[in-house]
Amino acid sequence: MPSHSDNGLNEQIADVVRRWHQLYQSTLLSQNYQRGDALSKGKFISLEETVTIYRQRLYDISWLMRNLNEYVAREGNRRVAEAVCKRYVNLNELLCFYQYS
Secondary structure, three states: OOOOOOHHHHHHHHHHHHHHHHHOOOOHHHHHHHHOOOOOHHHHHHHHHHHHHHHHHHOOHHHHHHHHHHHHHHHHHHHHHHHHHHHHHHHHHHHHHHHOO
């Protein structure tokens, strides 16, 4: 980890980045930080700003609910699409059966 700040701040940043990566896609900057790559002072400042946003979002219940609702909607749409495809295949089988009977 870069030595731009004290160890306590680095541990806090590392914890937020780790938690964010468990739930959401990462940025190249946060990936570099997590791998332990050396960051320039400017990149580290940018990372600190990004981590501030990540931290706010991780503790924001409305952000969680929005993402949870999106996941539930996508999963529901996927299941409906699967059911429609299965019924279409079954219907085609019946049509072929009646057509060639």
